[in-house]
Amino acid sequence: MPSSHLFPVLPVEPNQFVAVLRRVAPYVHAYYEKTFVIGFCGEAVQAGKLNALVQDVALLHAMGVRVVVVHGSRPQVEEQIQLRKSASRFHNGIRITDTVALECVKEAAGEVRLDIEAAFSQGLPNTPMAHAEIRVLSGNFITARPVGIVDGVDYQHTGIVRKIAANSITHALDTNAIVLLSPLGFSPTGEAFNLSMEDVATAVASALKADKLLFVTDADGVRDAQGKLHLELSLEQAQAALRQGTLAADTAYTLQHAIEACKAGVNRSHILPYTLDGSILLETFTHDGVGTMVTHTLLESLREATADDVGGIVSLIEPLEADGTLVPRGRSAIERDIEHFSVIEHDGVLFGCAALYPYPQQKIGEMACLTVHGSSQGMGDGERLLKRIEQRARAQGLEKIFVLTTRTMHWFLKRGFVQADVSALPAERQRTYNPQRKSLVLVKTL
Structure with missing residues (x-):
């Protein structure tokens, strides 16, 4: 049997297929051996988008991109809290992580991490994962510290990133592995802290001086007052959009981290919708992309x-x-x-x-x-x-x-x-x- 029979028949005309490959080729060359940090929210997993996301990340990896994946787990934590008949508490949009909530965070993060590792282990014929042998490495790469008491509110086990073991992550990437990080960090005394996906992804991308930071979220990007999507924002334009105070809270939170990453030396930060199939690939390999890109200076x-x-x-x-x-x-x-x-x-x-x-x-x-x-x-x-x-x-x-x-x-x-x-x-x-x-x-x- 010819080897081509192992793969599905293309749903496009041959000349269209060739044209698409040629159009993508400059980006493939440009991103070879570059470092991408991809953070996706727990809502994407909850919505059943995990396999598609993993397949797209695996394709980037096959093209020679060095990938760090950071997952979120907010809805999964909520589910665990409800199962324990406890209540969630927030202040200024940040979860107050008490002892019960911390156990929920650990369980939710562990569950999502295992699901991701399983998805990367797939090798089904006639799928993008066919013949893929991907090793996923996780570890205690994140040192965290407590948020502490702010405005008289004790955030308890909620933390922020203190340090990233960049050399260890780089070594793992050098072995052709994908690095997978959960939104958890540990203090030098062994205490665990609940972190946000955005904080972890931004800190990792900054420490690695990544070429791209991609946030795959429930927002489709940053829109202006008329609802038009900004495909590209300079650092100054992004800061101005944030200062206007008209963005939805979740979008503003993600944009703030995209700005922080660019300030710290990340070339480009992107905000993409998980609801659009293939948004990572479309953003990476097409002229205008599908979300909002923040960069030091406009690329066009x-x-x-x-x-x-x-x-x-x-x-x-x-x-x-x-x-x-x-x-x-x-x-x-x-x-x-x-x-x-x-x-x-x-x-x-x-x-x-x-x-x-x-x-x-x-x-x-x-x-x-x-x-x-x-x-x-x-x-x-x-x-x-x-x-x-x-x-x-x-x-x-x-x-x-x-x-x-x-x-x-x-x-x-x-x-x-x-x-x-x-x-x-x-x-x-x-x-x-x-x-x-x-x-x-x-x-x-x-």
């Missing part, structure tokens, strides 16, 4: 192109040249004209480009090669590039811009262009106009 930039961008521009426009949407230019022409191009770059990858060719005497310019990668179409990148070209044109004293198009007339008409005759083109451009393409001339007054 709209800028003028340099010689280093030639290869990326060629890759962007080649498919459109092949299907006749764009006139073939060739690499040498792009190298020669690179100063005319503007590009959109996200995390080191080009996702869009456009060029401006000015005709100063006629105070008009041609916008050419407006291209947006298929993965980010519909996200507004085309309009941003158009505005950039308009800004460049105005800065050069041009009063109009024009485009020649065979397939995207309506897109330009919606953005203020009007159809014109070939005679509206500068005389120099009229001489190079190819009547066989029958390109429409569209002009916009700036």
Whole structure:
């Protein structure tokens, strides 16, 4: 039997499958041997999402990502407290962990940890875990101290992280194991403390200087006052969103920890919904992701192109040249004209480009090669590039811009262009106009 028969038939066309793999490849290279800390809430386990989460983490691990997993157990603790006919007590949103609650915390954490280890041990055929041999290591990597008495309230066995055994965790990761941590810490005297998943994940990511910290929670990210999801926030923007005081308490709590991690040297922190299947993969391997990312500086930039961008521009426009949407230019022409191009770059990858060719005497310019990668179409990148070209044109004293198009007339008409005759083109451009393409001339007054 051919080995390919061991795997399920792909539900997509072969060319779609190849296109997706090629689109993901830059991220696979970028994240190889990088360190991710993934913290997910106990609600995800309660909702039956554990197997899917574990499979996605296992896939990251198979791609060479070094992974630390931190689990929460809040709903599981509540269940244990109710079984003991006890009552939960909170102050300022933090659990007061008395002796009974501490026993519930230990039991809940142990139960969730065993379920996670069992999930990582799966090897069922026709699943993402097939042929996976993953070792999960846990240990007393966390030293904690008590929260103490705050505002006259004794939090008893509730604690906060004091120290992370970063060297020991790094050694475990070096053995190609996944490190699994529970929200429990211990004092040098052997006393146990109840910790929050967010505190543990932030402290671990900070101590390891992780490349990513991903919180998989019941929130889908950070939204503005109109309910629009922020896909990306700089550190300053995230702090401003927190200061506004309009976020839900759980979202604000998670965002605060995401900010703390970035301040401590973590490159990027993410807030993702556990309710969306594959949210970790979508956030990691797609252009815009599905949650909110907090980073020191915004990763997406709209800028003028340099010689280093030639290869990326060629890759962007080649498919459109092949299907006749764009006139073939060739690499040498792009190298020669690179100063005319503007590009959109996200995390080191080009996702869009456009060029401006000015005709100063006629105070008009041609916008050419407006291209947006298929993965980010519909996200507004085309309009941003158009505005950039308009800004460049105005800065050069041009009063109009024009485009020649065979397939995207309506897109330009919606953005203020009007159809014109070939005679509206500068005389120099009229001489190079190819009547066989029958390109429409569209002009916009700036």
